[in-house]
Structure formats: structure tokens, C-alpha cells
Amino acid sequence: MSEQHQMRSVAMVLFAMALLVTAVVSLFVIGGEDINPDTEHVGGDFTLQSSSGSVSLKQFRGKAVLLFFGYTHCPDVCPTTMSNLSETLDLLSEREREKVQPLFITVDPLRDSVEHLAKYVAFFHPKIIGLSGTTDEIKSVAQKYTVEYFKDGEESEADKYLISHTSYLFLINPEGEVSDLMSDHTSPADIADALRQYISR
Numbered sequence: 001m002s003e004q005h006q007m008r009s010v011a012m013v014l015f016a017m018a019l020l021v022t023a024v025v026s027l028f029v030i031g032g033e034d035i036n037p038d039t040e041h042v043g044g045d046f047t048l049q050s051s052s053g054s055v056s057l058k059q060f061r062g063k064a065v066l067l068f069f070g071y072t073h074c075p076d077v078c079p080t081t082m083s084n085l086s087e088t089l090d091l092l093s094e095r096e097r098e099k100v101q102p103l104f105i106t107v108d109p110l111r112d113s114v115e116h117l118a119k120y121v122a123f124f125h126p127k128i129i130g131l132s133g134t135t136d137e138i139k140s141v142a143q144k145y146t147v148e149y150f151k152d153g154e155e156s157e158a159d160k161y162l163i164s165h166t167s168y169l170f171l172i173n174p175e176g177e178v179s180d181l182m183s184d185h186t187s188p189a190d191i192a193d194a195l196r197q198y199i200s201r
Contacts, residue, residue: 042144042145042146042170042178043144043145043170043172043176043177043178044057044144044145045057045058045176046140046141046144048105048131048132048133048137048138048141049114049131049132049133050114050117050118050129050130050131051114051115051117051118051130055103055129055131057103057172057176058176060101060176061174061175061176062099062174063099063100063101063174063199064099064100064101064171064172064173064174064195064198064199065100065101065102065103065170065171065172066085066088066100066101066102066103066169066170066171066172066191066195067102067103067105067145067169067170067172068081068082068085068102068103068104068105068167068168068169068170069105069106069107069142069145069147069149069165069166069167069168070082070104070105070106070107070165070167071106071107071108071111071112071163071165072106072108072111072112072116072117072120073108073111073162073163074162074163074165075162077167077184078167080184081167081169081184082104082121082124082128083124084169084184084186084187084188084191085102085124085125085128085169085188085191086124086125086128087188088188088191088192088195089102089125089127090188091188091189091192092192092195092199096195096196096199096200097127099174099198099199100127100195100199101127101129102125102127102128102129103128103129103131104117104120104121104128104129104130104131105131105132105138105141105142106130106131106132106138107138107142107147107149107163107165108163109132109133109134109135109137109138110135111159112130112132113132114130114131114132117130117131117132118130145168145170145178146166147165147166147168148165148166149163149164149165149166150163150164150165151163152164167183167184168181168182168183169181169182169183169184169186169191171191171194171195171198173198174198174199179198180194182194
């Protein structure tokens with residue numbers, strides 16, 4: 001076999017291996033495995049508005065916080081994640097629930113008023129707090145948590161647009177640090193187990 005043929009064979013093998021790795025990674029993501037990237041530089045305190053007034057992350061020190069960025073017109077990922085949050089809270093004992101605070105931050109402040117958010121989150125569970133703010137305030141908090149979002153469709157479509165957004169569910173420990181990232185595929189039982197690592201102490 002010539003040197004050129006050997007090099008071509010090696011290149012084909014490397015290409016096939018790259019395809020295999022990509023396929024395996026895709027299966028894990030699509031299959032709903034928990035996401036565990038480096039969370040050291042993700043997160044931070046913030047203050048936004050709820051229907052009851054200002055809410056800051058630091059006021060929940062000593063509790064585990066489940067934080068999700070989404071919007072009320074979201075057709076799939078948001079209601080799925082919110083339903084999972086509701087089921088998770090139902091799996092916890094009353095004592096455990098007292099040590100957990102779920103927060104829902106809208107990435108669509110133009111349509112999601114704090115009053116509208118309050119009704120939306122209450123549909124899933126009364127313990128969930130909906131938060132909004134100005135466009136710049138939401139963007140600032142999203143950047144702290146490496147959350148990206150953008151509007152789909154033309155501006156002329158008025159209120160009928162959709163928003164593509166990062167759909168991580170952030171688990172923030174009682175010290176206010178992001179400890180785990182999960183997805184809409186993570187089961188309520190797995191979320192509850194992750195929470196118990198912090199609220200059972």
C-alpha cells in the first residue's frame with residue numbers, strides 16, 4: 001500500500017471515530033442524561049420583580065433554589081420543565097419543600113408582566129415564584145448564567161413570535177452557588193434526589 005493510500009485510510013478512520021463520538025454525545029443529550037459542565041464561573045446574585053415585589057437570590061440563602069429561564073408562551077420545553085418541577089415538589093416531604101425555592105425568570109419581559117407570570121407559575125405549583133424585569137435586567141441575569149435567547153420570526157408578527165432559549169434547570173445550593181445543571185428530560189425523581197443532597201443536611 002502506498003504512503004498516500006495509508007494516509008487516506010488513517011484519515012477515514014479518524015473521520016469515522018469523530019462521527020461515532022458525535023453520535024454518542026448526541027444520544028446522551030437527546031436521551032435526557034443530566035448535564036454536568038463546569039459550573040464554577042456560572043451564576044451570581046440578582047434582583048428582579050415578582051407580583052409581590054422585589055426578589056433577590058440572596059434572600060434564599062440556606063435553601064436550595066431551582067432556577068429556570070423561559071417564557072409563558074413557550075409551547076414545549078417550558079411547560080414540560082415546569083410540570084417536572086411541580087412533580088418534584090410533590091415528591092418531597094413538607095419539611096423538605098420548606099428548604100427549596102423554585103424560581104422562573106422570563107426571557108420575554110415584553111409580554112410576561114409580573115401579574116401574568118404569577119398566574120402562569122401558580123398553575124403548576126403555588127411555591128414557584130415568577131420573575132421579570134426590564135429587557136436589560138433580564139439580559140444581565142441571563143449572562144451571569146450563560147443563558148442565551150433570541151426571538152424567532154419577524155418583528156411584524158407582533159405577539160405571535162416564539163423565543164429560542166437555553167433550557168437548563170439550575171440547582172443552586174444553600175450557599176448561593178450553582179451546583180448542578182439539568183434539562184427538561186431530567187426526571188422529577190432525579191431532581192428530588194439531587195436536591196436531597198443539600199436539603200437533608
